[in-house]
Amino acid sequence: MKVLYTTSARSDHNGRDGGRSGTVDGHFSVKLDLPKELGGAGGPGTNPEQLFATGYAACFMGALRFVAGKEKVALPEDASVTATVGIGPRDDGAGFGLDVALAVALPGIEHARAEDLVAKAHIVCPYSEATRKNLDVRLSVV
Structure with a gap:
């Protein structure tokens, strides 16, 4: 396969439970929260x-x-x-x-x-x- 586009994203040590994830180039960043259904607090972050x-x-x-x-x-x-x-x-x-x-x-x-x-x-x-x-x-x- 000839790759036409590549991107990278990184998540911090908290991961899906109160962490942050985003692209390495800084174009996208998001706060993560664990939904209540999975045992989390269900905060305002995404998952x-x-x-x-x-x-x-x-x-x-x-x-x-x-x-x-x-x-x-x-x-x-x-x-x-x-x-x-x-x-x-x-x-x-x-x-x-x-x-x-x-x-x-x-x-x-x-x-x-x-x-x-x-x-x-x-x-x-x-x-x-x-x-x-x-x-x-x-x-x-x-």
Whole structure:
């Protein structure tokens, strides 16, 4: 693979429980807090699952735009991707796993055509490729 872009991020020693994470170049920085559901205080900071959901939604929209462009389909201005990410103990008891669902809204595009575009975007999207065979990503057109 020919790498076209690289970035690096760092998290401090507190990690997801009151720590800070951000890009090494300083373009992005965020305070982290552990949600109450995971035993934390549920402070105002974000968490890795929110960051993953945000990244996946943006990446999938990029893949969808790429596929639609190749097929000469104009995406509506109000098109959106909502990524829902859950975390919990794995069934094998050895650690934690993620649960991911992507809900894609393509108003004005016939449902079957929208489903086809979403399926093709799932092949193109690097986040989808990274998760393939590791977790089941549920896709829906809403």
